[in-house]
Amino acid sequence: MSKPKTSVLHLLPVLIFAVLVLSIPAAKLLKNMGMMEGDINALPSALIGKPVPSLPPQPLGDLPLLTAEALTTGEISIVNYWASWCAPCREEHPIFEELSTQMPVYGINYKDDPEKGLGFLAEMGNPFAAVAADPEARTALDWGVYGVPETFIIGADGTILYRHPGQLTRRIWETQILPVIKEAQG
Structure with missing residues (x-):
């Protein structure tokens, strides 16, 4: 008597299950190595503690142009990358309106x-x-910007x-950013 032949179709479910089981640890390893998309908030900035990079030389309409000198005036300040087409920028905008009464916001x-x-600023303030x-x-x-919005806290020395990549919320401001500012202020 000959042995019955095992069809590849019979082994297919077992092979698929094995691939899935083995891919979970591999995906975790790749994510931990930064090789898969994940939480961009977990990616540290290589610029922390370094001087601000170059700034765009182009003004936005007739508004005052942001210059490097503005970021080295001896005050802690905020730089926010934003766009009119960005929904999270619209959501976080009132926070910057409030913060602008406490510190320079650029x-x-x-x-x-x-x-x-310019229309965005005319509408939102x-x-x-x-x-x-x-x-x-x-x-x-x-600056290492991945997309908008993205916010940087700049020390008094520039x-x-x-x-902070992503939308700024009051909770993030209070729990993550304010402690950094308070520490910098000594």
Whole structure:
């Protein structure tokens, strides 16, 4: 008597199950190595403790242009990358309006049509002491910006103290950013 032949179709469910079981640890390993998309908040900025990178030389309309000198005045300040087409930017905008009464807040308009950026500020209010436009995201690369919104806390000496990718909320401001500011203030 000959042995019955095992069909590949009979082994297929077992092979699929084995691939799935083995892929879970591999996916976790790749994620931990930073090789898979994950929480961008978990990615540290290489710029923490370093001077701010170059700023876009292009103004946004007639608004005051953000310059490097504005970020080294001896005050802690905020730099926010934003765009008119960005829904989370719209959601976080009232927070910047409030913060602008407490410290300098600066904006960099990211990959946006200048007229739409100006329209956004006309509609929502302009919390920015000065603004620069980065329509092709050339300086955003120097800052390590992944997308908008993205917020940086700048020390009194012009160094980057903190980076927050994604929408800023009051909870994030109070639990993550304020402690950094208080520590920097001594």
